[in-house]
Structures are given as structure tokens and as C-alpha cells.
Amino acid sequence: MALSGNLKLADSWLRANLSSEITSFEPVAGGCINETGVIQLANGERLFLKLHPNAPENFFSAEASGLDALRANTILRVPQVIHADDEFLILENLGNGSPVPDFWQLLGAGLAQLHNTSYQTFGLEHDNYCGRTPQLNSPSVDGYVFFASNRLNALAGKANRMGLLNNDDLRRVSRLADNLHNYVPGQPAVLIHGDLWSGNVHCDNEGYPALIDPACYRGWAEAELAMTLLFGGFREDFYKVYEQASSIAQDWRDRAPLYNLYHLLNHLILFGTGYLGQVRNVLDRYG
Secondary structure (H helix, E strand, C coil): CCCCHHHHHHHHHHHHHCCCCEEEEEECCCCCCCEEEEEEECCCCEEEEEECCCCCCCHHHHHHHHHHHHHHHCCCECCCEEEECCCEEEEECCCCCCCCCCHHHHHHHHHHHHHCCEECCEECCCCEEECCEEECCCCECCHHHHHHHHHHHHHHHHHHHCCCCCHHHHHHHHHHHHCHHHCCCCCCEEEECCCCCHHHEEECCCCCEEECCCCCEEECHHHHHHHHHCCCCCCHHHHHHHHHHCCCCCCHHHHHHHHHHHHHHHHHHHHCHHHHHHHHHHHHHCC
């Protein structure tokens, strides 16, 4: 087939390293950042390809690192990284199936298992991305300091500089960040997916849940669960199994808006003032 743009770059790598070439590219809908699709190789293998011309620095290597971390620490399926380049990412193709009857229960149990291992520090050894927004992961032994500095204040400051958040909003975010200990119970640092909504839960070719498109760091498990509620929530049996298999506080949902302020600020930055009302609703809730 005739190849153009980044497909040529990916094809060149495949020829040199897998001794095969791309014979077809089947686009896959759903992503708003990358061009994605399944590539068929001349040797019969099918792989998943993400393309992003002029991708931000370390964009795909950061995603690859997150996928590798998840694969090493969860029983859930996570696509294997074949190769991360500056402008493309080649992954194992998980296929698409119909969910098994206990799909959501399996996801809940798998996520609880991921969160059962705790760490001494919050953050990560390198920064990465949540969507296409740079995500700061400067390590800290204090979860309140980490979330205040690297999540709330970092994005509120960015939104303010972009003219999306006024100075009064910025002060309110800062005040909330300074008082997180009044609202959030002490929790250990655990490895979290970081951007866990339904669009980043995939059903593989056998019908089992898989995790894709992570924004990994070591953070609060409650923040992970909160993100699942932001765009409609998961099935209730997911939460029931997770709660039974973990030590999460039973009132974690009460704090979900606070944790999700980070993601609302990110969506404000990515998509504009349509999210400003939701940001202010959270700030009103916490004074």
C-alpha cells in the first residue's frame, strides 16, 4: 500500500526490526489526540498503531512507561509496548470482543489488586501527560503536598495564564490546596492509572477488561475511583467488588468532587470555558 507521513516512519522501523512491512491500516475511532488504527503486516501479524505528528517531547515514551508499569503490577490485561518513537507508538493489538458477564467485577478486583501495593513516595521519577497536558510528578513523601503542588496549583496556574481562570478562582484553588488535610484522610501512595474513565477501559478479543491510555503516577486510590465517576460512572458491581477487595473508606464518594477538580481543570485547559462552571461548583462546595 502507498504510505504517507508517520506511517512511513512506522513502516521503516517495522522493516528494520520485525522484518515485515505494513500492508493495511484500519483507522480506529475514539481518540481525540492521536490518529489510531490497526496495522496488518505482511507476515500476518496485526498490531495497534498510534500516530501524532509533532508530538510533545517524550509523549509516547511516557505512555509506554506507564503501560509497562501497569503490566508489571496488575493482573488486568495491558497492551505490550512494541516500540515507542517520537511520533508514533506501536502496541500489541488486544482486539475487540463482547464483554464477559463478570466484566465489571473483574475490573473492580483487578484495580483493587493494583492498589493493594503501597509505596514510600507519591509521584513518579519522570513527568508524563494526562491527555496532551503535561503532568508534573515531582516525588514527595507527603500526599497533600504532592496533590496541592503537582495537581491543583499546577493546572490552576496554567489555566490562569491562559486566561481561562480569573485571579479570584486561582486564589480559591490555592486556598483549597493549602487545606487538603481538612478534607482528605491519610492514604498511602499506590500506583494508579491516572486517567481512568470508561474510554480508557477496553474489552479485549476474549471479552476481558484491559487498561489503556494511562497517565500513571503513585497517588491516592480515592483519586482513581473519583475519576471513574466523572463522566457517568462505571457499573455498580465494579464499585461493590472494589470496595470488598480493598481498604478504601466507605465514604470515598463524598470526596470525589475534590479529586476531580484536577481533571476538570485539565478539561478547562484542553477544551475551554465549557468546564469553568463545573470548576466553580467544586470551589463553591469547599468554600
